[in-house]
Amino acid sequence: MNKLLIVGTVAFDAIETPFGKTDKILGGAATYIGLSASFFNIKSAIVSVVGEDFPEAYLDLLRNKNIDISGVEVVKGGKTFFWSGRYHNDLNSRDTLDTQLNVLADFQPKVPADYTDADVVMLGNLHPIVQSSVLDQMTTRPKLVVLDTMNFWMDCALPELLDVMKRVDVITINDEEARQLSGEYSLVKAAAKIHTMGPKYVVIKKGEHGALLFHDKDVFFAPALPLEEVFDPTGAGDTFAGGFSGFIAQSENISFGNMKNAIVYGSNLASFCVEEFGTQRMERLEKHEVLSRLQQFKALTQFDIALQD
Amino acid sequence: MNKLLIVGTVAFDAIETPFGKTDKILGGAATYIGLSASFFNIKSAIVSVVGEDFPEAYLDLLRNKNIDISGVEVVKGGKTFFWSGRYHNDLNSRDTLDTQLNVLADFQPKVPADYTDADVVMLGNLHPIVQSSVLDQMTTRPKLVVLDTMNFWMDCALPELLDVMKRVDVITINDEEARQLSGEYSLVKAAAKIHTMGPKYVVIKKGEHGALLFHDKDVFFAPALPLEEVFDPTGAGDTFAGGFSGFIAQSENISFGNMKNAIVYGSNLASFCVEEFGTQRMERLEKHEVLSRLQQFKALTQFDIALQD
Numbered sequence: 274m275n276k277l278l279i280v281g282t283v284a285f286d287a288i289e290t291p292f293g294k295t296d297k298i299l300g301g302a303a304t305y306i307g308l309s310a311s312f313f314n315i316k317s318a319i320v321s322v323v324g325e326d327f328p329e330a331y332l333d334l335l336r337n338k339n340i341d342i343s344g345v346e347v348v349k350g351g352k353t354f355f356w357s358g359r360y361h362n363d364l365n366s367r368d369t370l371d372t373q374l375n376v377l378a379d380f381q382p383k384v385p386a387d388y389t390d391a392d393v394v395m396l397g398n399l400h401p402i403v404q405s406s407v408l409d410q411m412t413t414r415p416k417l418v419v420l421d422t423m424n425f426w427m428d429c430a431l432p433e434l435l436d437v438m439k440r441v442d443v444i445t446i447n448d449e450e451a452r453q454l455s456g457e458y459s460l461v462k463a464a465a466k467i468h469t470m471g472p473k474y475v476v477i478k479k480g481e482h483g484a485l486l487f488h489d490k491d492v493f494f495a496p497a498l499p500l501e502e503v504f505d506p507t508g509a510g511d512t513f514a515g516g517f518s519g520f521i522a523q524s525e526n527i528s529f530g531n532m533k534n535a536i537v538y539g540s541n542l543a544s545f546c547v548e549e550f551g552t553q554r555m556e557r558l559e560k561h562e563v564l565s566r567l568q569q570f571k572a573l574t575q576f577d578i579a580l581q582d
Numbered sequence: 583m584n585k586l587l588i589v590g591t592v593a594f595d596a597i598e599t600p601f602g603k604t605d606k607i608l609g610g611a612a613t614y615i616g617l618s619a620s621f622f623n624i625k626s627a628i629v630s631v632v633g634e635d636f637p638e639a640y641l642d643l644l645r646n647k648n649i650d651i652s653g654v655e656v657v658k659g660g661k662t663f664f665w666s667g668r669y670h671n672d673l674n675s676r677d678t679l680d681t682q683l684n685v686l687a688d689f690q691p692k693v694p695a696d697y698t699d700a701d702v703v704m705l706g707n708l709h710p711i712v713q714s715s716v717l718d719q720m721t722t723r724p725k726l727v728v729l730d731t732m733n734f735w736m737d738c739a740l741p742e743l744l745d746v747m748k749r750v751d752v753i754t755i756n757d758e759e760a761r762q763l764s765g766e767y768s769l770v771k772a773a774a775k776i777h778t779m780g781p782k783y784v785v786i787k788k789g790e791h792g793a794l795l796f797h798d799k800d801v802f803f804a805p806a807l808p809l810e811e812v813f814d815p816t817g818a819g820d821t822f823a824g825g826f827s828g829f830i831a832q833s834e835n836i837s838f839g840n841m842k843n844a845i846v847y848g849s850n851l852a853s854f855c856v857e858e859f860g861t862q863r864m865e866r867l868e869k870h871e872v873l874s875r876l877q878q879f880k881a882l883t884q885f886d887i888a889l890q891d
Contacts, residue, residue: 482791576842
């Protein structure tokens with residue numbers, strides 16, 4: 274069975290949307306990536322750090338999804354990373370209300386021995402030095418390395434980000450971040466410029482407007498599923514990344530054609546994530562629901578048009 | 583050969599974008615619809631009005647595309663409708679700088695006798711009373727009536743708009759207008775509500791983010807082609823509507839499956855329109871370019887994914 278190594282935060286989130294608010298609930302990039310990737314027939318492990326305040330029940334939740342969490346360090350006396358945010362009425366933008374790094378401040382990732390030869394590495398949003406440190410620990414070059422990052426690191430750790438970008442195959446970022454990183458407004462031009470920074474594949478996430486995959490002159494687009502209601506967008510991008518990397522790990526095929534399928538699976542899984550607060554929907558998501566929604570994605574996007582004179 | 587009847591403005595536009603500005607150039611909804619629909623193997627006619635100041639060369643341009651303009655009234659001593667606008671840097675929004683109704687203020691549309699039995703009627707953006715008046719003149723019920731409108735009529739002539747909506751099969755509006763008309767933020771909910779106002783098919787145009795087609799529980803989505811540069815978005819929505827209605831008129835098939843194809847053709851033609859100022863690109867567009875871009879749309883959206891256990 275192919276192996277997917279996930280690095281990223283395992284954390285507490287407190288979320289406000291127009292539909293309600295939560296106290297501290299389970300969150301973090303690696304959590305969402307792991308839950309999403311658990312739908313594939315692969316072995317997966319998370320490398321992360323939490324404090325002593327992190328509930329055993331949350332760890333059990335990950336274990337029960339067959340995720341290896343031996344690489345999740347529990348810091349004695351430490352407090353878990355905490356993020357709190359409030360979404361605006363259109364759910365397309367949000368304000369960060371609070372960020373407490375806590376144990377994340379001194380995080381030194383340790384890749385479990387069984388995963389130093391992972392087939393696919395998914396570097397979730399974290400300091401680029403931490404992302405690089407994970408790659409340093411790999412004993413064989415993974416078949417695919419996927420990097421997720423955000424504007425915060427472009428502002429505060431650009432040299433380190435540019436370093437790790439040279440070592441990855443795929444980067445996933447949102448449209449505004451692609452513009453910031455490249456200095457280009459056109460996403461086509463932005464992707465071309467980001468290619469020159471390292472990643473052969475550039476995935477630009479546009480939230481409710483779908484996702485684009487660029488590879489040289491090839492482009493593929495998958496829409497987000499039009500939903501009656503988006504309840505909470507938290508974790509949608511990570512869930513997308515988990516679906517993408519999980520599907521690639523399972524199929525062990527890094528052709529452009531198969532990456533299209535990975536983008537569709539990522540969009541599919543993300544469409545569930547936003548239906549409820551936090552990880553709730555992903556926790557009880559069943560495989561038959563994912564397959565049924567895949568049919569919806571086909572109906573939504575596939576057409577049969579003949580060329581005409 | 584099937585007949586498409588187009589009603590809408592034939593006008594002067596003056597446009598400012600971050601890339602430059604134009605003096606008075608050829609514009610108007612019916613102009614863009616007509617140019618776009620001219621790529622199909624159909625007969626088409628425009629019903630509109632211009633002033634004596636309207637250059638014969640512009641009328642020749644339409645004639646040379648085999649568009650019947652016997653229904654374009656030229657008002658002696660009258661001045662042609664004029665619109666002037668400035669696009670913001672992101673090209674997603676614009677300010678109207680000037681609107682001079684001129685001959686449009688007293689426009690009484692007259693459908694040419696040869697087109698009172700048109701197969702498809704495309705009601706371009708105009709006062710809903712003018713749109714209704716065109717339908718009143720039809721001697722046989724068209725196979726498909728498509729209505730385009732805008733927020734201006736929702737603000738100033740809502741009862742008349744609701745009247746004409748009851749008489750059409752398809753409505754095309756943009757996302758903000760769909761929200762305004764329905765009072766629903768979710769586009770899925772908005773489309774469902776607009777269905778109840780008359781149109782069995784609701785097309786929501788999202789500009790650079792593509793277009794959605796709703797019919798009962800069916801949804802189809804076509805992206806806009808990712809372009810290196812969008813030069814001038816003026817007329818893109820009308821070009822989309824022209825491609826949609828022209829394709830339906832040619833194929834004479836109003837199944838949902840064929841409407842998907844019409845949406846793709848609309849998106850295809852609109853992707854050319856925005857490449858240059860005003861109607862420039864559409865004037866010299868050739869059929870082989872449209873067919874070649876159709877292949878790009880297939881590559882952009884089509885995937886081949888198998889269901890898995």
